[in-house]
Amino acid sequence: MQDNITRILKAVADPTRREIFHALVVAATALPITQISNQFEISRQGVTKHIKTLEEAGLVEINSQGRERFCMANPKPLKQVNRWLKFYEQFWDDAIGNLEDYLGQKA
Amino acid sequence: MQDNITRILKAVADPTRREIFHALVVAATALPITQISNQFEISRQGVTKHIKTLEEAGLVEINSQGRERFCMANPKPLKQVNRWLKFYEQFWDDAIGNLEDYLGQKA
DNA sequence: TATATTTGCAACCATATAGTTGCATATTAA
DNA sequence: TTAATATGCAACTATATGGTTGCAAATATA
Numbered sequence: 001m002q003d004n005i006t007r008i009l010k011a012v013a014d015p016t017r018r019e020i021f022h023a024l025v026v027a028a029t030a031l032p033i034t035q036i037s038n039q040f041e042i043s044r045q046g047v048t049k050h051i052k053t054l055e056e057a058g059l060v061e062i063n064s065q066g067r068e069r070f071c072m073a074n075p076k077p078l079k080q081v082n083r084w085l086k087f088y089e090q091f092w093d094d095a096i097g098n099l100e101d102y103l104g105q106k107a
Numbered sequence: 108m109q110d111n112i113t114r115i116l117k118a119v120a121d122p123t124r125r126e127i128f129h130a131l132v133v134a135a136t137a138l139p140i141t142q143i144s145n146q147f148e149i150s151r152q153g154v155t156k157h158i159k160t161l162e163e164a165g166l167v168e169i170n171s172q173g174r175e176r177f178c179m180a181n182p183k184p185l186k187q188v189n190r191w192l193k194f195y196e197q198f199w200d201d202a203i204g205n206l207e208d209y210l211g212q213k214a
Numbered sequence: 215t216a217t218a219t220t221t222g223c224a225a226c227c228a229t230a231t232a233g234t235t236g237c238a239t240a241t242t243a244a
Numbered sequence: 245t246t247a248a249t250a251t252g253c254a255a256c257t258a259t260a261t262g263g264t265t266g267c268a269a270a271t272a273t274a
Contacts, residue, residue, distance in 0.1 A: 002122065009120035014262080015113050018191075025198060034220060046263055048222080053261095067220045067271040075199040078192055084125075085189055091132060092182040121232080141250055153233055155252080160231095174241040174250045218273070224266090231260070236253105243248070 001056075005084055008077050011057035016042065017050045021059055021073055030063060030070035108163075112191055115184050118164035123149065124157045128166055128180055137170060137177035 001007065012018055023039055024031065037047035051071055054060040058077040063070045108114065119125055130146055131138065144154035158178055161167040165184040170177045 006120065006122050009116060013113065013116035013120040015109065016262085025195065032220075042262085043264065044221085045223095045265080049262075069221070073198075075195040078195050079199055081188070082192055082196070085185055085192070088132065088182040088185050089189070091180075092186055123232085139250075149232085150234065151251085152235080152253095156232075174239095176251070216274080218271100220269105220271080222267105222269080224268105225264100226266105227262105227264075229261080229263100232258090234257075235255085237255105238251105238253080240251080241249080244246080 004058075004077075005080050008057045008059070008080055011053050011059055012078075012081075014050070014053075016040070016046075017054055020047065020050050021054055024060060024071060024073035025075060027073075030072040032068040032070055034068075036071060111184075112187050115164045115166070115187055118160050118166055119185075119188075121157070121160075123147070123153075124161055127154065127157050128161055131167060131178060131180035132182060134180075137179040139175040139177055141175075143178060 002010075012021065020036065020040070023036065033048055033051065034044060036051070037044040040047055051060055051062075055062055055071075059074055061072050061074050063072070109117075119128065127143065127147070130143065140155055140158065141151060143158070144151040147154055158167055158169075162169055162178075166181055168179050168181050170179070
């Protein structure tokens, strides 16, 4: 499909997916899909699809037990987003001044 | 369309858009659209569309002068992404331990 | 064994997205 | 004035996306 950071950013760019991810993070435990989908208005299949996208981005890990699939949030891939952001951090407070700093360092 | 953070995340979720944005940031100056599009393989119209998306996310500001439209990067909206990330930062190093910290604070 | 529950798979739909091309228009340069 | 340049607008295309429904299969419960 595409590179890792793109997969991660695309995954969290959808508001429903951010909600699902958040619910899993604060749940502080692995939850089966049906139980997750009960918290949302869209269909179970809709939630399943979102979870798959999150899983492909590494943001959710799935562990099958019997007929249930327990989903757990894994926030680690967000580090990559943080690393991507880091570069721009130097510019966002005082754009012009910091840009000059950056150019100065390069020279 | 949607809320702000979603607009910003969607804008940077596209790799070409990240490249355009990056080019504008390091350019350290406002650039007319044609000049930007020369740096990319896709058509000028393609670039224009991407710039529009970036503009709607607040990541690019456009200033018309004569027949030219000068585009300048504005990294400030990325602060919102940083703020969104911040919450998950406490979990991504030692997920279980930090999750307990978070739950402890809440209790 | 019969029934209920959790899930995956597949097909389908509407809309969004990333890109293209063609053309009209405004501004600048010859 | 004529020609070149920078752009916007519109139409179009292909594919991705977010969602749905129906059904089959595996597991658990009565």
